[in-house]
Amino acid sequence: MTILRCTRCSAIYERNPPQFQCEKCGNLLEYTYDFEEAGNFEFTGPFGFWRYRQLLPEVGTLATLGEGGTPLHKAERLAEEMRLKVLYLKDETRNPTNSFRDRCAALMVSNALDLKHDNVICASNGNLGASLAAYCAKSGLICHVIVPKIVDMGKLAQMLIYDAIIEEHGEAVDDALKRARSLQNETGWYQATAELNPLAIESQKTIAFEIAEQFGVPDWFIVSMGSGGTTYSIWKGFKELKTLGKIDDLPRMVGVQARGCAPIVKAHEENKPEPTVVQKPVTHALAILVGNPLNGILALQALKESRGIAISVPDAEIIAAEQEIARLEGIFAEPASSATIAGLKKLAQQNIITQEDKVVCLITGSGLKATDVLQSLTKKRKTAILGLELSTKGKILRILSRKDAYGYGLWKKLGKTMTRGAIYQHLNELARKGIVITYEKSGRKYFKITARGKQILRSIDELKTLL
Template sequence: MSFVTALKCTQCGHEYPSDERITICAVCDGVLNVTYDLSQLRRRFKSTELARRLPGIWKYSELLPVVNLDTVVSLGEGGTFLHKCDGLARSTGMQELYLKDETTNPTGAFIDRGTAVEVSVAKERGFKSMCCGSTGNLAASLVAYAARAGLSSKVFIPQRGGVDVGKFYQILAYGADVEVVRDHEEAEARANQESSHSRIISPSSPHFLEGVKTTVYEVCEQLQWTGPDWIIVPMGNGGHLSMIWKGLRELNQVGLLETNKTKLVGVQAKGCAPIVEAFDSNADEVSPCATVSTLSLDISVKKPSCGRMALNAIRESRGHAIAVHDKDILKALGDLARQEGVFAEPSSATSIAALRALMESKEISRTDRVVCVITGMGLKYPEIARTLVKGRTELENLLSQVEDRRFTTHLGKTKVHILHILAKGESYGYEIWKGLQEDHGVRLRIPSVYQHLVELKASGLIASTRSERTFDGRYRRYYELSERGKWTLNQLERLSD
């Protein structure tokens, strides 16, 4: 049985039938929220009944827009741990600190909660394909759930603005139809065109947002149906934080939370913080930020589609919006991994950096009960680990070797032959040219050989040792394998074994 009553615009209040096939308000382009008959649920939705259900987002199905629970598309989203963190509490000076660890979702981010609901509704309504013009976590998650549902998916990825390498691998692995476009704006526009025959998913899709709010249902249930004093949430589009607020209010209205005193903190990175700027300047609207300069790519949203909703949520909860520096994000990232065993992506670590700043400014007191939401896992952006070992030479060297292994598989055949020739001892251009021909059957023009030598030298695989004047008055430059070249050759031999 569904308790859904309508789709309601969060901006102008206009209401639409719940099965209307729109994703934003037709009157004002505002974000739409699903509404429920909460008074009906007040009598039915009991904590004792919920305690008997299996963990995961679907245990709260009465407050989700899916009609038929037998056909939901699930990869096991939600049901994530709420870790009590004594180590991190000590280092931040808190008495009671929790992490809501969303890194353990099926594709490694909280987003899966929303995608599961969105794809389930799309399938229920007979859509055969899904599309999206968003980089990063949302695209990776959509592609996985579409595969699980047996739907096709098309993803537009901007060349400019970047996508974290881990997320890109995920998108490719799940088998989406991927098209690379110029920038984020073009990606969105192309996905919109595609939506004439395919269900589009965006960070402000109403069904997607409904799934996302289950983060806070779980937090409250894990804290025995009490709200924490603070929940600190990273903000990109602002949807997660907005829906955490909607979720808290719903729990209060159905009687599961006696009072709703939780204050919300929305965090952005200093290099792109339009919602924080609007909060600080007391503005009603969020103005887009012009540039992005932070390593937290997934929350670098110049024009946050749920920005206004997030601003309202923070203000209604009497909370804060705060921007944090990259260096503090990196410190938090290292602390999360080393003190709590949680490898988060940089965006997620902003919540810990914000906690530190708010404790320093005494907004949060050490006796408050705080939940930091860790939104996504570190393997999405594996290079970040490099920053954590900066200055530790032996680890940096080992890391280079591991990264070289990737590189060696892309080295062309001719260059590998040259490395083999140099493995026998130092040599010079003409001799290498002869060796290529006689020992490896490779016929090249001499300038090409020199070009290969220049490139090998630039990548650090060979070094020039000395120059010698020949009998005809010309200079001859000698080369030898560098340590890195020797290692690379060694790896190549192991790979071909």
């Protein structure tokens, strides 16, 4: 049986719906298990995410696109360059939408289906939004993604093609996160922001489970840190395996951040329990551009418990590492994941990680989603396409294309972001142009998209493919 428990004061909460914050002390909640009850079980089923279902919070309906079970590459050429004997890359680019976040989406969308939600919301600077959009599409749910102003083009393209409703909010993901919280409070939508749903941490620990089966326990496990959740997930995974008697040792964790955005590294260096918030964070590695990491406390705990290291690297070294991973190992990693190799290089040069040490680096997502080159090439188009998608009329059509709705229902589905009067004005204009029609049912005026309206929506979708 799973328990949802406070990481600080141990207060216990209902398992569902997943809440992230303790009402008593304000600290983060996490899922834990009765390991004695789990006893002496073996993992069963094909090598993939759901093989570890017994060590995940219970779900009834499975939302799956074939996530997990990703390869662990022996990186011999890269290792030689750094004079290391054993270096592995855990290649999470091989997931269905090319990032580790597919594990989160699989578990959270399964949970949303169990709890009978129609709408899922998340704040994301890319990968999670892309994953959720795909899993929601597969499950017939509506996915709302709040993205910050700066977002990787490839990830935005994925959200668009998977039919998510996208809203741009704030400069960095920290602002988007606040918006996702307030929208959830207003609408009751399923909250799937990684930092606001403890299922995210649970889902990602399966990366540790897979590595333990593929290779065993490395001496060092290197991850890049944005919110810090992934660092903690991996550590939690290894610790659970040890509690279960499946492994004897634990790895030392290394957390890497970009020099221009290193709130967790700074706190670790100063031996503080909480991240040092960075007001104006900068890095090209957008997936780890988080000034106020909400899981920072947990990451710092993992670093401390594992006698780990936190290190920051400049963007130039991250970009050089990205090219090196591609050139020497045939893997196109996104900048955030490449930071792990840049960090490893430093630690190897300083002889902190030695020749004999066995090292695993986590490659979280594909570089195809994140290239700066792509972004600068398509910047203009982003504005044009997002403009269409973000217009209220576009959103109304998107919702009506799924199901007829009445005015109040539409207003709720749009997140109550404007007055109801404004919605009716849009609806009337759409009706005048023959894009929607109305009819009466149970005393309510329903709106329905016309063939013409559908055609317009198709044109918007065709435009998207021009990306």
